[in-house]
Amino acid sequence: MTTDEPDEQLDTLAPADEARIRALLSDARETDPMPAPVATRLDEAIAGLAAERTHALDSGYESNVRPLVRTRRHRVVAVLGAAAAVAVVGLAVGTFFDDDDRRVPNSTSADTGVDRGTAAYEAEADAEDAEEPNRVDPTDTAATDQTPELTVTSDPLGVHSRRLVRDLAGLRDQFLPDPRSEDYTRSPTYVPSGFTCDTAPVANAVVVGVRYDGAPAYVAFHSPMGDSQVVDVLQCGTGDVLRSTTLPVAD
Structure with a gap:
């Protein structure tokens, strides 16, 4: 069975479907730079897929595969799935940075806390010295x-x-x-x-x-x-x- 339309020719999405996709992509937008480990993993995954496709073309394996007909419903589901995946990646990146911010305390705040603790200790020691009765x-x-x-x-x-x-x-x-x-x-x-x-x-x-x-x-x-x-x-x-x-x- 052969496909009745090339993969490059896609039907225009309905306005409602397009609005849903745009909303998902907008929510998944991340302004901070992607962490180096995440970018490296993505590059490796893309390079691996490209290598597999090249190997399949060279060996003639793809000529024996009869692709299924891509219906409009399949295309919408695929696009929505891709948008959801992007949203998950964006949330993961945001969580990664938030966790780093929580794990690494602000040095100024830490120094201020130490100063406050030292001042409180000195004040308490002075109060104890002032209240201690004379010993005979x-x-x-x-x-x-x-x-x-x-x-x-x-x-x-x-x-x-x-x-x-x-x-x-x-x-x-x-x-x-x-x-x-x-x-x-x-x-x-x-x-x-x-x-x-x-x-x-x-x-x-x-x-x-x-x-x-x-x-x-x-x-x-x-x-x-x-x-x-x-x-x-x-x-x-x-x-x-x-x-x-x-x-x-x-x-």
Whole structure:
């Protein structure tokens, strides 16, 4: 069977079909240059097809093939398929460049992010330095000179939660023989030798550094009120009240 019309003679497409093809080609338009790997692959594919066709002509193989009749419907489908293929290639190229843009960060943005991170870290460090309370080391002569009310004792001072009232009463007898005559506004502080802890933010109280259940802490004896005196055990560093009790005050 032979074809009734040469391949070069094609019927004019209907306006609707032509509009569809133009729309597909317009959507597939890509303004960026085609990546080198994609262009190379296309050139290789075209060269391979041309070589196969030349080989077929030289061997006489094409003379034995009876081409089918190309109908108008076949031509429209072929053209639409080609337009769709072009659209797919265009989308692939666009995706290729978009992925590269997402994978390669902007150097200016990265540098700006590092600068912001460094500035934030420095600001946070400055804030921590400003908020960190002063630490008292009894062996530090300068610190002792700046704290005239600090007195270093040689005896280790311990308080246990199971005998809290008895230990606090003995501690008061050692440092406050007469609770009513003590000047609490000076906030005198007594710590054993080798005791290192953040200063206790306590005003109008006699403060004694101890080891409470084995951990460093402060005991604050507040000014008596009537026949009783409030005594607090404060956590080292934070000043939080761990235990609080009331001791009687004799006349």
